[in-house]
Amino acid sequence: xxxxxxxxxxxxxxxxxxxxxxxxxxxxxxxxxxxxxxxxxxxxxxxxxxxxxxxxxxxxxxxxxxxxxxxxxxxxxxxxxxxxxxxxxxxxxxxxxxxxxxxxxxxxxxxxxxxxxxxxxxxxxxxxxxxxxxxxxxxxxxxxxxxxxxxxxxxxxxxxxxxxxxxxxxxxxxxxxxxxxxxxxxxxxxxxxxxxxxxxxxxxxxxxxxxxxxxxxxxxxxxxxxxxxxxxxxxxxxxxxxxxxxxxxxxxxxxxxxxxxxxxxxxxxxxxxxxxxxxx
Numbered sequence: 001x002x003x004x005x006x007x008x009x010x011x012x013x014x015x016x017x018x019x020x021x022x023x024x025x026x027x028x029x030x031x032x033x034x035x036x037x038x039x040x041x042x043x044x045x046x047x048x049x050x051x052x053x054x055x056x057x058x059x060x061x062x063x064x065x066x067x068x069x070x071x072x073x074x075x076x077x078x079x080x081x082x083x084x085x086x087x088x089x090x091x092x093x094x095x096x097x098x099x100x101x102x103x104x105x106x107x108x109x110x111x112x113x114x115x116x117x118x119x120x121x122x123x124x125x126x127x128x129x130x131x132x133x134x135x136x137x138x139x140x141x142x143x144x145x146x147x148x149x150x151x152x153x154x155x156x157x158x159x160x161x162x163x164x165x166x167x168x169x170x171x172x173x174x175x176x177x178x179x180x181x182x183x184x185x186x187x188x189x190x191x192x193x194x195x196x197x198x199x200x201x202x203x204x205x206x207x208x209x210x211x212x213x214x215x216x217x218x219x220x221x222x223x224x225x226x227x228x229x230x231x232x233x234x235x236x237x238x239x240x241x242x243x244x245x246x247x248x249x250x251x252x253x254x255x256x257x258x259x260x261x262x263x264x265x266x267x268x269x270x271x272x273x274x275x276x277x278x279x280x
Contacts, residue, residue: 126248136187236277
């Protein structure tokens with residue numbers, strides 16, 4: 001077994017750009033990357049100053065006024081910048097708020113779940129993680145180590161496969177069937193250990209079982225010697241937005257032990273859901 005005690009998880013576009021703006025930000029070799037870097041710098045300038053004119057922006061980033069105008073036009077087309085009608089200067093647009101909302105939601109999830117994760121880690125004694133689905137992976141957002149998990153590997157920020165981890169299976173199980181099948185097909189069912197499920201029919205049965213009992217388990221499917229159990233976390237709208245898991249070495253965190261602790265983890269997931277506004 002690799003020396004890791006993991007959580008059970010491993011790995012709208014805006015409106016079309018105006019013609020001039022599209023040319024300014026489309027990455028094409030090093031020039032495209034430079035344009036993207038300049039556009040980001042402009043956003044930082046507007047954030048710091050509140051407002052700035054084309055001449056100010058051009059001087060700040062060291063480009064001709066026409067280039068600054070095209071970049072600002074591209075940002076404006078995306079809603080990331082807007083022009084103050086009375087002064088002709090530019091400021092940040094509300095599109096920035098839309099982008100920031102995605103980060104704020106994740107931060108809120110971590111903040112609301114952290115006290116519960118600490119309690120679970122203390123009660124269970126193993127590593128507790130929070131994960132969300134991104135593309136065809138589960139991404140770990142937070143981790144708390146239990147007393148027994150002295151050498152736990154830090155999985156925060158790491159992508160983990162949906163089909164081979166307990167959190168991934170929970171997240172897959174609560175997708176609508178069409179999206180679930182699309183993700184399974186796109187990701188493939190890569191084998192990580194002899195216990196990894198690589199048969200789609202078997203995986204579907206496991207996902208159905210996870211829905212029925214309210215949690216999913218994995219036994220050495222992603223890491224040899226590593227077992228894990230996960231339960232769903234719901235938003236205020238009732239949608240499953242994340243999973244909380246507990247994981248530990250198979251010799252200590254056996255399948256029997258996981259079944260015993262399932263009610264504890266499910267209750268913890270419900271507590272986090274309640275903190276996020278879920279009334280169920």
